[in-house]
Amino acid sequence: xxxxxxxxxxxxxxxxxxxxxxxxxxxxxxxxxxxxxxxxxxxxxxxxxxxxxxxxxxxxxxxxxxxxxxxxxxxxxxxxxxxxxxxxxxxxxxxxxxxxxxxxxxxxxxxxxxxxxxxxxxxxxxxxxxxxxxxxxxxxxxxxxxxxxxxxxxx
Amino acid sequence: xxxxxxxxxxxxxxxxxxxxxxxxxxxxxxxxxxxxxxxxxxxxxxxxxxxxxxxxxxxxxxxxxxxxxxxxxxxxxxxxxxxxxxxxxxxxxxxxxxxxxxxxxxxxxxxxxxxxxxxxxxxxxxxxxxxxxxxxxxxxxxxxxxxxxxxxxxx
Numbered sequence: 001x002x003x004x005x006x007x008x009x010x011x012x013x014x015x016x017x018x019x020x021x022x023x024x025x026x027x028x029x030x031x032x033x034x035x036x037x038x039x040x041x042x043x044x045x046x047x048x049x050x051x052x053x054x055x056x057x058x059x060x061x062x063x064x065x066x067x068x069x070x071x072x073x074x075x076x077x078x079x080x081x082x083x084x085x086x087x088x089x090x091x092x093x094x095x096x097x098x099x100x101x102x103x104x105x106x107x108x109x110x111x112x113x114x115x116x117x118x119x120x121x122x123x124x125x126x127x128x129x130x131x132x133x134x135x136x137x138x139x140x141x142x143x144x145x146x147x148x149x150x151x152x153x154x155x
Numbered sequence: 156x157x158x159x160x161x162x163x164x165x166x167x168x169x170x171x172x173x174x175x176x177x178x179x180x181x182x183x184x185x186x187x188x189x190x191x192x193x194x195x196x197x198x199x200x201x202x203x204x205x206x207x208x209x210x211x212x213x214x215x216x217x218x219x220x221x222x223x224x225x226x227x228x229x230x231x232x233x234x235x236x237x238x239x240x241x242x243x244x245x246x247x248x249x250x251x252x253x254x255x256x257x258x259x260x261x262x263x264x265x266x267x268x269x270x271x272x273x274x275x276x277x278x279x280x281x282x283x284x285x286x287x288x289x290x291x292x293x294x295x296x297x298x299x300x301x302x303x304x305x306x307x308x309x310x
Contacts, residue, residue: 015170015177022170081282124279126295127236129308136291140281153284 001092003033003141006063007103007134008056009040016131023138026154030145036063040105049107057110060102067100069117071109072137074127076120084121084140085147092148103137106130156247158188158296161218162258162289163211164195171286178293181309185300191218195260204262212265215257222255224272226264227292229282231275239276239295240302247303258292261285 011017020035027033039059041052068091079087091099102113106129114120123136146153166172175190182188194214196207223246234242246254257268261284269275278291301308 013174015173018170019168078280080280084281123281124291125233125235126239126278126291127298128291128294132290132294135287136279136281136283139283139287143282 076122085144226272231277240299
């Protein structure tokens with residue numbers, strides 16, 4: 001399985017950034033995995049939310065191609081970690097394409113990207129900051145790989 | 156409202172620890188809030204899980220008294236951030252006691268503590284590392300206070 005993770009802009013918080021690198025290293029020891037921090041819309045006020053989401057969607061789309069797309073959305077399907085692991089395992093054996101997770105910026109994802117999604121999943125009913133959600137996703141991908149491979153989860 | 160947060164042992168991961176302090180500072184600007192990192196069971200192997208949970212439960216109980224107890228458990232009630240804020244707001248106006256969140260260690264909470272809980276809530280259907288769950292809880296308490304007070308969420 002080849003995993004790709006896309007989100008707009010570099011993680012700014014230093015601690016979250018270090019945690020991100022920590023989990024990416026762990027994931028990369030088990031699967032081919034690439035993170036692309038795509039171009040973010042800068043210099044626009046939050047009120048221009050449609051324009052921000054459009055600019056960021058265009059940058060994300062440039063990296064998607066014919067991948068199997070999993071969008072993280074608030075009203076997506078919730079799974080247990082075990083179910084998430086089995087979901088990824090099934091994709092690995094059935095989809096001959098790159099499996100790409102797409103995480104929105106602080107305003108979320110544009111409808112155009114959501115329409116291309118093969119799956120829409122949610123990490124929680126709660127809303128978390130988009131940078132913390134990145135770490136939650138990475139931790140969960142790492143956890144699911146340890147479940148799939150029957151390895152002990154190592155912090 | 157007086158908030159208290161209890162969990163066994165100091166957060167070991169340096170980045171999570173810094174995030175913890177970051178959110179605690181933000182929460183403390185809005186509500187009285189105390190974090191107590193209670194005694195953890197050391198020097199025991201994971202196989203002694205019952206003993207570990209018992210030792211940690213005794214240490215947690217020493218700080219509970221007659222508080223309103225909210226335990227974080229995997230099969231607890233899930234809420235949206237808006238619902239969580241309204242839940243805390245209602246407690247603030249109706250419960251004349253300290254509102255105490257109890258988070259288990261890496262083995263979770265002992266049944267004895269769970270039986271004393273006034274509420275059992277879950278952050279997600281997914282399982283996260285217990286140290287990451289701590290940050291998720293703090294971020295959520297901070298977020299809910301901004302919702303209650305009608306403030307802008309500031310990262």
